[in-house]
Amino acid sequence: MPVRVGIPRYLAYFSYYPWWKTFFEELGFEVITSSPTTKKTLDDGVEEAVNDACIPIKLYHGHVVELKDKVDIIFVPRLVKVRKFFTETFCPKFLALPDLLRASINGLPEILDTRVDLSQGPLELFRISREVGERFGVGLSRISRAYLLACKALRRYKKLMQGGMLADEALQHMEKGGDINRDKKRDLTIAVLGYPYLIYDSFINLDIVKKLRKMGADVVTAEMVSPRSLLREAKRLPKQMFWHYSNRAMHAAYYYMNRKRVDGLIHVTAFICGPDAMLDRLMEIEARQYGQMPFLTVSIDEETGSGGVDTRLEAFIDMLKRRRVQR
Amino acid sequence: MKLTFPHMGYSYVAFKALINELGYEAVVPPEPSKRTMDLGVRYSPEFACIPFKVLMGTFLETIEMGAEMAISSGGVGPCRAGYYGVMHKKILNELGYDFDILIFEPPQSNYLDFIKKLNRVKPRGMSWRVFIQLIKKNYRKLEAIDQIEYLMYRIMPYEINKGDTYRAFKKALNMLDEARTKEEIEDALWEGRKIIARIPQDRSRNPLKIGIVGEIYVVLEPAVNFYIQRTLGEMGVYTDRSIWLTSYTQKNVIVEGRIGEHDIHQMAHPYLNELIGGHGINSIGETVIYANQGYDGMIQLAPFSCLPEIMAKGIMPRVSREVGIPVLTIFIDEQTAAAGVITRLEAFLDLLKRRREQKAQEACNA
C-alpha cells in the first residue's frame, strides 16, 4: 500500500497546494487532503489548540485532527523563508506550527515538518525536495521528475490566479478542466486583501468574495497581481514587515491604490492576529493618505455572525455606489 | 534638544544620565500609569501588544512634557517589536505631532545605519572618543542598576521586616543616580550592595523558588507586571528571572553553571525547534533549565496577543509534564486587574507548597 500523506487544507495550502500534491503523487504517495473547512473543523480546532491562538491556527488544528487517523504522515512544512527579501520570514505562529501541533494533539501520526528556507538560492527548493524524497527511499531521477512537475503545476496555478481566478476556481480548473464562466463586468471593483487562508476559505470568511460579487462588485486580490508588480510597490514602505503574507497584502494595497485604482479596499483580518494589528492600521492610514481610498476592515472571530458582516458589506457597497454617481 | 526614551524598570537612571551628559535635556518618562495606558490604548490598534500601547502612551505623555525626539530600539523580527517605530511614527504623525523617533536597529543588521544614527545623537564638537567613553560609562551604570536589582530579589524572601530590602534598594539606586564619574559609580555600587545585603535577615527560611520567563518588556517593567517580583519577594518567595537589560545574569550567574544563550536554545529543541522571535524559545529552554536546577515552579509573563509567547504557552504543557515543573502563564493587557493576578499567584503558591510537602513525604517513605 502506498504511503498516505495527509495535507491539511489550510494556511499555506492556498499558496502551494498544487506543488505539494503533484510532488507527493509523483513520488508514489497517496495524497489525502482534509475536506474544506466546516463548523466541525472549527470546533475540533478550538478544542485542541491553545486558547489564546488566532482562529487560523485553531482551524489548522481542526484540519489536522480530521486527518490524523486516516494517514501515515501529515505534511506540515515549517515555512521559514520563501524568498530573499530583507528580513522577511513568516508569522511566529507559522514558525512554531509543527512543535505546537505535537504539544497539543495526542495520537498524531508522524509530522513531516520539512523546513523550508529558500533564501539561500534557487537550488534550495530542489535540495529540500531531494531530502524529502530520499528519506522515503525514492530514487533521484524520480525525485527530479516529481520536482519539475510540481514546479510546473505551481506555475500554472499562479498564472490562473493572476488571470483573475480565485484559489478554489483555479484548483478546480486544474483538476477538472473546463472554463470558469467569467460573467460580465460589474460596476465596482474592490480589492479584498489579507492572508490567503482568510480570503480563500469561504467558510471562515463567510463567503465574502461571492457575496461582494452578488452585490455587484468585482473582486481583486493580491494573488491576481504579478509578483514583480507587487515588488515594485515595496519601496513605499519605510521598512518592510517581517511577515511574508503581511508584506504581500500591504504591497497589493499600494498597488491597488496607485497603479490600478479600485473603488475600495477591504481588509479581512483575524481577531487577535498579531501582525494584523500593525498591518490593518497601516493600510487604514495609507488608504486615507493616498487620495481618500474607501477602506473597510472585516474582522473574523469564532462567533462572527454573518448578519453583522452582511450589513457592513452592504453599507460599504452602497457608499461606493453613491460615490460613483457623484463623480 | 529635549530627548526621551522608553521606560523600562529602573534603567531610566542610566539613560537620563547619558542624555544629559551628552548635552541634551532628558525628558524622563513617567512610570507607566493608568493614564499612560489609557492614552496608549486610545491611539493604538486594538490588538497591538501591551508594550506597544504603553510606549504609545509614554510618547504622548513625554510630548506633553516637551520632548521633541525619542530614542528607541528596533529589531529584525519576526516579532512585532521591530515594527513598533514605524507604526508609532505614522500614528503620531496622523495625530499631528512632529515627533521624531530615532530607532536603533541591532548593529549587525545594518552597520552603516547604526553609525549614522549614532552620529545624529553625537553632539557636534564632541569627539568620538569622548562620546564612546560616555556611552561606556553609562552602560556600566546600567549594569550596576541590574546588579542591585538582582541582589534585591535574592535577599527579599529572607527579610525580617517587610519592605526593608526594597527601601535599601531605593537608597542604592539613588546613590547610583547621583554618581557622576566612573569611580563614583563603582563606589555607589559597592556601597549599595552593602546596604542591601546588610538588612536583617532570617537565613533559616527555605523559600519557594520560582523562575520567571516571558516577553522582555513585561518581564522588565514592574509597573506593567504588577511588581510581580517584589510582590512575590515580600510574600517570602525567592524569584529569579532570566532577562536583564545588560544580560548581567547571563554573563555572571548563569554562566557559572555554564549556561548561555546557545544552551538555552539547545534545551528548547526537543520542544521547539525554531527561533520564533521575541523570547519565545528562551521561555521554553529556560523552563527546562530552571526545572533542572530544582526550582519549584515557573511563571511565564506574556502580553495578550503576543505571538511568540502564545506559541510558547501552547508548547508549555508538554514541557511542564516532561520536566515536571508547574507553570503559571499570566497574560497581561490593559484590562488585567492586579487583584485577579494576586489571587492567581496565591493559588499557585499553595499548589507549589503542597507539591513540596508531597515530595518530602515521598522522600520520607522511600
Ligand code: SF4
Ligand atoms: S498571521 Fe495572524 S492569522 Fe496568521 S497565523 Fe499569524 S497571528 Fe494567526
Ligand code: SF4
Ligand atoms: S514579543 Fe510579543 S509583546 Fe513583544 S513585540 Fe513581539 S508580539 Fe509584541
